[in-house]
Amino acid sequence: MTGQGRLAAWGIGLAALVALPFVYRDPYHLHILVLILIWSFAYTSWSMMGRFGLVSLGHGGFMGIGAYVTALLWNHLGLSPWIGIPISMAAAGALAMIVGYPCFRFRITGHYFVLVTLALSGIVLQVITATRDYTGGSLGYTPNRATGNKLLALQFDDKITWYLIALAVWLFGIVVWHWVDRSMARYALEAISEDEDAAAAAGVDVTAEKLKITLLSALMTALAGAIYCQYQMFITPDTVSGIAVSLQMVFAAIVGGLFVSLGPTVGAIITILLAETLRIGFGTKAVGWDNLVYGVLLVLFIIFLPKGILGSLLDRLKPQRKVSRAHEQEAVQIARPGA
Amino acid sequence: MGMQAFLDIFDIYLLEAVINGILLGGVLALLALGLNLIFGVIDVTWICYAELVMIGMYAMYFMVQYYGVSYFVSAPLTILLVAVLGAALHYLVIAPLLTAPPINQLLATGGVLFVLQSFATVAFGIDFRNLGIRLPVLAFGDMNFSYARLLSFVAALVGMVAVYLFMTRTFTGTAIRAISQDRQIMALMGVDTKRIYLITSALGGALAGLAACLLVLQYDVHPFVGLSFGPITFLICVLGGLGNFIGGFIAAFLFAEIISLGGLFSDLEWGYVLAFAFFIVMMFIRPAGLLARRR
Numbered sequence: 001m002t003g004q005g006r007l008a009a010w011g012i013g014l015a016a017l018v019a020l021p022f023v024y025r026d027p028y029h030l031h032i033l034v035l036i037l038i039w040s041f042a043y044t045s046w047s048m049m050g051r052f053g054l055v056s057l058g059h060g061g062f063m064g065i066g067a068y069v070t071a072l073l074w075n076h077l078g079l080s081p082w083i084g085i086p087i088s089m090a091a092a093g094a095l096a097m098i099v100g101y102p103c104f105r106f107r108i109t110g111h112y113f114v115l116v117t118l119a120l121s122g123i124v125l126q127v128i129t130a131t132r133d134y135t136g137g138s139l140g141y142t143p144n145r146a147t148g149n150k151l152l153a154l155q156f157d158d159k160i161t162w163y164l165i166a167l168a169v170w171l172f173g174i175v176v177w178h179w180v181d182r183s184m185a186r187y188a189l190e191a192i193s194e195d196e197d198a199a200a201a202a203g204v205d206v207t208a209e210k211l212k213i214t215l216l217s218a219l220m221t222a223l224a225g226a227i228y229c230q231y232q233m234f235i236t237p238d239t240v241s242g243i244a245v246s247l248q249m250v251f252a253a254i255v256g257g258l259f260v261s262l263g264p265t266v267g268a269i270i271t272i273l274l275a276e277t278l279r280i281g282f283g284t285k286a287v288g289w290d291n292l293v294y295g296v297l298l299v300l301f302i303i304f305l306p307k308g309i310l311g312s313l314l315d316r317l318k319p320q321r322k323v324s325r326a327h328e329q330e331a332v333q334i335a336r337p338g339a
Numbered sequence: 340m341g342m343q344a345f346l347d348i349f350d351i352y353l354l355e356a357v358i359n360g361i362l363l364g365g366v367l368a369l370l371a372l373g374l375n376l377i378f379g380v381i382d383v384t385w386i387c388y389a390e391l392v393m394i395g396m397y398a399m400y401f402m403v404q405y406y407g408v409s410y411f412v413s414a415p416l417t418i419l420l421v422a423v424l425g426a427a428l429h430y431l432v433i434a435p436l437l438t439a440p441p442i443n444q445l446l447a448t449g450g451v452l453f454v455l456q457s458f459a460t461v462a463f464g465i466d467f468r469n470l471g472i473r474l475p476v477l478a479f480g481d482m483n484f485s486y487a488r489l490l491s492f493v494a495a496l497v498g499m500v501a502v503y504l505f506m507t508r509t510f511t512g513t514a515i516r517a518i519s520q521d522r523q524i525m526a527l528m529g530v531d532t533k534r535i536y537l538i539t540s541a542l543g544g545a546l547a548g549l550a551a552c553l554l555v556l557q558y559d560v561h562p563f564v565g566l567s568f569g570p571i572t573f574l575i576c577v578l579g580g581l582g583n584f585i586g587g588f589i590a591a592f593l594f595a596e597i598i599s600l601g602g603l604f605s606d607l608e609w610g611y612v613l614a615f616a617f618f619i620v621m622m623f624i625r626p627a628g629l630l631a632r633r634r
Contacts, residue, residue, distance in 0.1 A: 053442075055442050055445075055446070057386075057449070098619065099619065102619060102622040102623050103622070106622060106623075108577075108622065110441060110442070111378070111384045111441065111442075111445060111581060112577050112581065114384070114386075114442065114445055115384065115386075115573040115574070115576065115577050115581075116573075116574075116577060116618075116622075118386060118570060118573055119570040119571075119573050119574045119577075119615060119618070120615070122566060122569065122570030122611075123570065123611060123612060123615040125566070126567075126570075126608040126611045127608065127612055129608055130608030130609055130612070238563075242566065243452075243566060243569070243570070244453070244456070247449045247450075247452065247453060250446060250449065251449075251450070251453075254446070288456075288457040288458070288459075288460030288461040288562075289457065289461055290457075291453050291454075291456065291457035291460070292453070292454055292457035292458060292461060294450075294453050294457075295450045295451065295452070295453030295454030295455075295456075295457060296450070296454055297450075298446070298447070298449065298450030298453065299432055299447050299450035299451060299454070302436065302439075302443050302446055302447045302450065303432075303435050303436060303447065306439070306443060
């Protein structure tokens with residue numbers, strides 16, 4: 001596809017997406033679409049780091065901070081989400097820096113990095129549970145209903161508004177993904193993911209590059225958490241934070257395809273439709289079944305289709321386009337610690 | 340309450356917390372040993388390790404509480420079951436991924452974490468269950484120690500000594516240690532690496548099974564119980580240095596003390612937060628692990 005053709009396809013696709021809720025108004029289907037868009041944005045945020053071999057299982061923590069800080073500031077201080085969301089993003093970003101800096105500075109990579117970030121999301125979950133006097137603990141938390149200006153409170157009753165907000169946020173994620181994809185940082189990070197020492201020798205500031213992409217990824221993930229909270233108006237530690245949410249992000253990104261911009265979106269479509277189908281199919285007995293299927297699929301995907309559905313599909317469609325880069329051969333490749 | 344009275348109580352509680360920390364450290368050290376063993380030999384991290392413990396706890400619950408089997412008969416059966424699970428995990432998930440990038444193996448065990456958690460949810464429901472065994476509380480001076488913790492500590496030590504003896508006194512144990520030093524050359528020396536990997540995985544599973552038998556005495560079992568001690572075990576292994584048995588042992592007791600003392604001031608969860616903060620600080624001081632030599 002030529003550059004212009006590609007742009008035209010995006011334009012038509014977007015116009016169709018914007019027009020959709022005005023033509024088709026089934027509230028249940030719109031609800032599913034909003035969820036898909038919000039989670040797509042979260043998964044895209046994760047894949048910003050993930051595609052460069054920075055496998056973080058701490059993103060559940062960032063998402064939880066985004067959701068809870070925004071809601072807590074609104075309920076306790078009456079601070080509008082318009083101010084609360086930037087504060088919650090800053091909090092998540094600060095945490096990402098505190099954990100990321102020593103990790104990157106002291107070359108904590110591979111298994112070590114995964115385990116440290118895994119513990120991070122576990123700890124955020126523990127904190128939310130421990131501060132149950134404020135956060136409601138594992139019973140969940142509801143932002144107060146706005147009495148005054150709905151726009152100021154970022155609370156809307158109709159699905160169409162939420163659909164358009166979610167669409168804008170999702171589009172923002174895709175644009176940022178492409179922006180990184182075309183930046184110098186991408187080449188630096190690819191070099192780092194293939195050989196950290198060689199990249200450093202070639203003049204790449206390894207710590208700074210990793211920190212930048214981690215910060216960006218954490219900020220976006222916190223935003224996803226805040227938007228999710230504003231839309232659902234109910235959050236629990238298990239749905240927006242913790243290890244399970246982190247793993248869910250990795251899973252969806254891998255299923256869809258890590259190395260293409262729409263991969264995480266495809267992953268979100270597949271996983272959410274799967275969960276919904278199972279939920280409806282099993283009724284109330286569905287508790288647990290959807291995750292059971294998730295887990296089995298994740299294992300199967302990693303073993304048999306490490307490039308994901310969209311990634312493998314694109315490869316098959318245009319085999320002559322390019323020789324895939326070495327780091328794209330597998331789902332994620334990172335330097336072994338000490339290697 | 341006067342300041343002096345407060346200090347008197349505080350001291351007794353402090354000593355009690357210190358000793359409880361040591362007792363908790365035993366089980367954490369056992370878990371760290373299992374993870375380190377698998378990492379050291381196979382170069383894989385099972386992030387579903389705590390979920391294997393959870394399955395073991397359910398096995399204990401059903402045997403003891405539901406079928407009325409004696410605790411001391413159920414324990415070896417549970418250890419055996421989780422050992423088989425460990426071997427199966429290796430055979431079904433890790434073995435096909437041995438040549439894949441290490442992170443893929445780790446993520447695959449993340450999938451297994453989902454499977455085990457949701458299996459438990461589907462099969463056993465989300466209720467909290469406990470053995471219903473009330474072990475006596477040991478009074479020592481003004482301090483109270485739970486007999487269950489003492490028993491766990493002793494059993495964990497015995498388990499670790501057994502692993503040590505196995506690793507140093509048997510041919511298989513020696514082969515396991517040799518493989519952890521050089522993965523390629525041992526295959527050339529005629530050691531069947533596949534067999535060694537399976538045995539190691541079973542051993543790692545058995546340690547998780549033993550931990551399950553001990554933890555079920557102190558904690559209720561539910562599908563997400565693994566989340567309350569999984570993260571701390573990972574931190575212990577990273578701080579001790581993955582694959583470093585002695586480092587893991589020391590780190591386990593350090594963390595247990597922090598959690599226990601932190602829990603003294605408020606909820607147990609804050610102990611975890613304190614432990615995590617300590618971990619971040621330690622990363623600056625000794626980034627390659629507690630016992631690592633400086634490069």
